[in-house]
Amino acid sequence: xxNGLCAFPLTPLxxxxxxxxxxxxxxxxxxxxxxxxxxxxxxxxxxxxxLRGERxxxxxxxxxxxxxxxxxxGVGAMRTRDVLACVEDAQAAGASGVxxxxxxxxxxxxxxxxxxxxxVSSAAGLPIAVYDNPATTGFTxxxxxxxxxxxxxxxxxIKFPPPxxxxxxxxxxxxxxxxxxxxxxxxxxxxxxxxxxxxxxxxWYSVIGGLFPKTARVIVDLAQTGRTGQAGxxxxxxxxxxxxxALEPVWALFRTYGSLRVAATMAExxxxxxxxxxxxxxxxLAGEDRARVEEALRLSGLVQHG
Numbered sequence: 001x002x003n004g005l006c007a008f009p010l011t012p013l014x015x016x017x018x019x020x021x022x023x024x025x026x027x028x029x030x031x032x033x034x035x036x037x038x039x040x041x042x043x044x045x046x047x048x049x050x051l052r053g054e055r056x057x058x059x060x061x062x063x064x065x066x067x068x069x070x071x072x073x074g075v076g077a078m079r080t081r082d083v084l085a086c087v088e089d090a091q092a093a094g095a096s097g098v099x100x101x102x103x104x105x106x107x108x109x110x111x112x113x114x115x116x117x118x119x120v121s122s123a124a125g126l127p128i129a130v131y132d133n134p135a136t137t138g139f140t141x142x143x144x145x146x147x148x149x150x151x152x153x154x155x156x157x158i159k160f161p162p163p164x165x166x167x168x169x170x171x172x173x174x175x176x177x178x179x180x181x182x183x184x185x186x187x188x189x190x191x192x193x194x195x196x197x198x199x200x201x202x203x204w205y206s207v208i209g210g211l212f213p214k215t216a217r218v219i220v221d222l223a224q225t226g227r228t229g230q231a232g233x234x235x236x237x238x239x240x241x242x243x244x245x246a247l248e249p250v251w252a253l254f255r256t257y258g259s260l261r262v263a264a265t266m267a268e269x270x271x272x273x274x275x276x277x278x279x280x281x282x283x284x285l286a287g288e289d290r291a292r293v294e295e296a297l298r299l300s301g302l303v304q305h306g
Contacts, residue, residue, distance in 0.1 A: 001036075001037055001070050001072075001097055001127065001156070002037070002072075002097070002127070002129060002156050002157035002186060002202065002203050003036060003184060003203050004035075004036035004037075004202075004203060004220055004224070005035045005036050005037075005203070005204055005206060005209055005213070005216055005217055005220045006035065006036060006037040006038070006072060006186065006203055006204065006205045006206065006209070007030040007033075007035040007037075007039065007206055007209030007210045007213045007216060008038075008039040008040070008042045008043075008044045008045060008206060008207055008209065009023065009026035009027055009029075009030060009038070009040065009044070009045070009211070010023075010026060010044055010045065010210060010211075010260075010264060010267055010273065010277065011023060011040065011044075011045040011046050011047075011050070011058055012026070012264075012267065012272075012277040013046075013276075013277055013278065013279055014274055014277075016279075017054075018050070018054055018057060018058060018061075019273065019274065019277070020058075020061045022272065022273045022274065023040075023058065023062065023065070024061055024062075024064065024065040025065075025272070026210060026211070026272060026273075027040075027061070027062045027065040027066055028065045028067070029213055030066075030069070030209065030213045031066050031067040031069050032213075033213030033216075033217050034217055035069060035209060035213050035216075035217070036069070036203075037069065037070045037071070037072050037096070037097070037203075038062060038066050038069055038070070038072070039072045039073075039074070039099060039205060039210075040058050040059060040062045040072070040073055040074065041055055041058055041073050041074035041075070041099075042074045042099060042131075042205070043133065043136060043259075043260060044207050044210060044259060044260055044263055045058070045074060046260070047074040047075075047076060048076070048077075048103060049279040049282075050279075052082070052085060052086065052089065055073075055086060055089065056089040056090075056092075056093055058073075059071065059073045059089065059090050059094070059095050060093045060094070063093060063094035063095065070097065071094065071095050071097075072095065072096065072098065072099050072129065073086075073090040073097075073098055074098070074099045074100075075087050075090055075098045075120075076099075076100055076101040076102070076103040077103055078103055078105065080116055080119055080120070083100065083116070083120055084119070084120065086098075087120060087123065090126065091124075091125055091126055095126060096126065096127075097126050097127045097128070097129060098124060098126050098127075098129070099128075099129045099131050099159065100116075100117065100120060100128055100129070100130065100131055101131035101133050101136070101137055102116055102137055102139050103137060104137065104138075104139070107138055107139065108139050110142070110145050113139060113141075113145065113149075114145060114148055114149060117130065117149045117152055117155070118149075118152055121152040121153050121154045121155060122153070124154055126154070127154055127155075127157075128155050128157075129156060129157040129158070129159055129186070130146070130149055130150075130155060130157070130159065132146070132159060132160045132161060133159075133161060133188070135161065143174055143175060143177075144178065146158060146175060146178050147178040147179055150180055150183045151180070155183060156182075156183060156184065157183060157185070157186050157202075158175065158179065158183060158184075158185055158186065159186045159187075159188050159205045160175065160185065160186070160188070161188060161189055162187065162188065162189025162191065162192030162196075163192065163196075165192075165195070166195075168187075168192060168195040168196040168199040168201070169199040169200070171196075172196065172201055176200075184202035184203055185200075185201050185202050185203070186202060186203035186204065186205045187201045187203075187204055187205065188207075189254075190204075190206055190208050190247075190250075190254060190259065191244070191247075191248070191254060191255065193244065194219050194223055194241050194243065194245075197219070197220060197223035197224060197227075197240065198223045198226060198227055200227065204216065204219075204220055207254070207259040207260075207263055208247070208250065208263075211263060211266060211267060211270075211272065215243075215247070215302065218243055219240050219243050219244055222236045222237070222240035222243060223236070223237060226238070226239070226240060246300060246301065247300045247302075248300075249295070249296035249299040249300050250262070250266075250296045250297075250300050250302070252296070253292060253293060253296050257289065260278075260282075261282070261283075261284055261285055264277050264278050265284040265289075265290055265293045266293055266297060266302075269290075269293065269294060269297065270303070
């Protein structure tokens with residue numbers, strides 16, 4: 001399941017409530033484009049801003065709209081008790097896997113993070129993807145800790161942050177040496193995806209795939225075909241890198257403003273969701289910043305997908 005394209009749509013709000021109709025349309029676009037999995041309640045899915053009941057409804061709505069494609073649900077929460085409740089709800093709602101980040105207000109120790117994954121892996125009946133997102137959680141995984149966690153039952157994938165340009169192959173090699181071969185490696189940070197996929201990464205956990213899944217699907221297919229080494233296919237890796245480079249105007253905004261605000265702004269501009277779609281106090285971009293998003297859509301050729 002944790003292979004290829006995992007597309008992460010927004011969880012749009014209408015006022016203070018989840019806009020289930022808009023969510024269903026976004027998930028449907030991902031399904032129609034052939035995403036391998038659909039991820040909800042990740043960082044783009046504003047999981048930390050939603051109540052338990054809202055999170056369950058998001059999973060239920062996504063499963064209903066996913067046309068049989070597996071849905072992976074984020075279950076991170078401040079307390080282990082609440083993580084376990086979200087795991088239970090995700091399973092009951094029809095999710096096929098869960099994504100767990102070590103969310104905390106107080107900085108966690110390695111033993112506390114290991115204990116979290118150990119407890120969840122013992123209780124969960126679904127495969128677990130480890131969400132390594134130090135920019136948001138404030139916690140940095142070591143490769144040794146990844147290796148310990150990966151030995152736990154049910155750990156199926158690691159979603160790791162983007163390495164520096166040119167460093168994807170080395171990062172994948174070091175992480176692969178630390179974890180069992182049965183655990184897939186997935187890249188986040190969309191601007192790094194093409195390089196990581198061509199270097200051997202198994203899955204792209206994609207923000208842009210949640211809005212423009214056909215575009216993301218092309219990059220994944222080119223990268224995965226290119227690395228097979230078959231005659232006539234090796235040039236596909238270069239095409240994947242070129243396709244990603246064409247999206248640099250968007251990637252630059254992701255790095256500047258964060259992917260959530262940019263994705264929300266793009267979705268509002270293209271009419272995929274009603275504005276405003278983010279939970280207060282978060283806001284999509286306005287003024288000159290919003291104009292930059294419009295220009296990036298045009299320069300990247302994404303506006304035609306609206």
